[in-house]
Amino acid sequence: MTGELRADGVHAGYDGTPVLRGVGVVVPPGATTALTGASGSGKTTLARVLTGLHSPARGVVTIGGRPPRRGEIAMLFQSPRRGVDPRWTLERIVGEPLLLRGVRRAQRRRAVAAAAERVALTPDLLARRPHQVSDGQLQRACLARALVQEPRYLVCDEMTSMLDPATTAFLVGVLREQAAQGTGVLAISHDHDLVAAWADTVVDLAALATTPATTTPATAGPAATSPDLPESPLPRGAMSHRARSGHTR
Numbered sequence: 001m002t003g004e005l006r007a008d009g010v011h012a013g014y015d016g017t018p019v020l021r022g023v024g025v026v027v028p029p030g031a032t033t034a035l036t037g038a039s040g041s042g043k044t045t046l047a048r049v050l051t052g053l054h055s056p057a058r059g060v061v062t063i064g065g066r067p068p069r070r071g072e073i074a075m076l077f078q079s080p081r082r083g084v085d086p087r088w089t090l091e092r093i094v095g096e097p098l099l100l101r102g103v104r105r106a107q108r109r110r111a112v113a114a115a116a117e118r119v120a121l122t123p124d125l126l127a128r129r130p131h132q133v134s135d136g137q138l139q140r141a142c143l144a145r146a147l148v149q150e151p152r153y154l155v156c157d158e159m160t161s162m163l164d165p166a167t168t169a170f171l172v173g174v175l176r177e178q179a180a181q182g183t184g185v186l187a188i189s190h191d192h193d194l195v196a197a198w199a200d201t202v203v204d205l206a207a208l209a210t211t212p213a214t215t216t217p218a219t220a221g222p223a224a225t226s227p228d229l230p231e232s233p234l235p236r237g238a239m240s241h242r243a244r245s246g247h248t249r
């Protein structure tokens, strides 16, 4: 598909311990793809590779066949507090990507106000600092910060797992609207009910590695790979398609 975000043949790990072995994934624009998988299987690692936060030992990440450009992929994390400056107001946090791009103050304020409205952050909340708001309110600010960038892709790593059902449903609704407007969303979650309601396609990480499993346990020993193996990005049966339920809106 034109303009899709994809990882091909990704091998990645930490300190010589492999986590991902020949993983490929495709995230199409204008849809929500959910990534599930066992704890510790490497979902976050794959998300970090896709967003450029972790360099793979091998493999490539592309959008429409070329390397992603700065600002094209935004990431949302499980814990919003770890990704914000505690001294800043929510308004400054939301506007930070535009500040970095050199967008003028008046335009920045308009963009921040529009994004804040989409995530139901009132001016009163925008004036507060992270310690003065709830996790859900701060996660809404982080989503607004991602939206002001107008990214082509959004990678959400367990972004609702600390939130109550009402806030989760609200944020999922905003993200589904965003996907309907053309953004490709990759949603990582353990919650099978949530991804069934949220995503158009569900992908299990265990099905994405094109390198055949060996008798070596996944968490020990050197990478069980052969450089000669063909690595198609998406093995047959790796994805299951779900109908949109729409009940998160």
Ligand SMILES: Nc1ncnc2c1ncn2[C@@H]1O[C@H](COP(=O)(O)OP(=O)(O)OP(=O)(O)O)[C@@H](O)[C@H]1O
Binding pocket: 014, 015, 019, 037, 038, 039, 040, 041, 042, 043, 044, 045, 046, 219
């Ligand atoms: N910075 C790090 N240094 C060393 N090992 C790491 C690091 N981050 C993750 N790992 C290890 O890499 C493996 C994959 O971790 P990752 O967080 O990608 O898995 P996950 O599927 O997202 O897990 P979970 O569902 O529990 O969040 C785990 O064994 C983890 O302990």
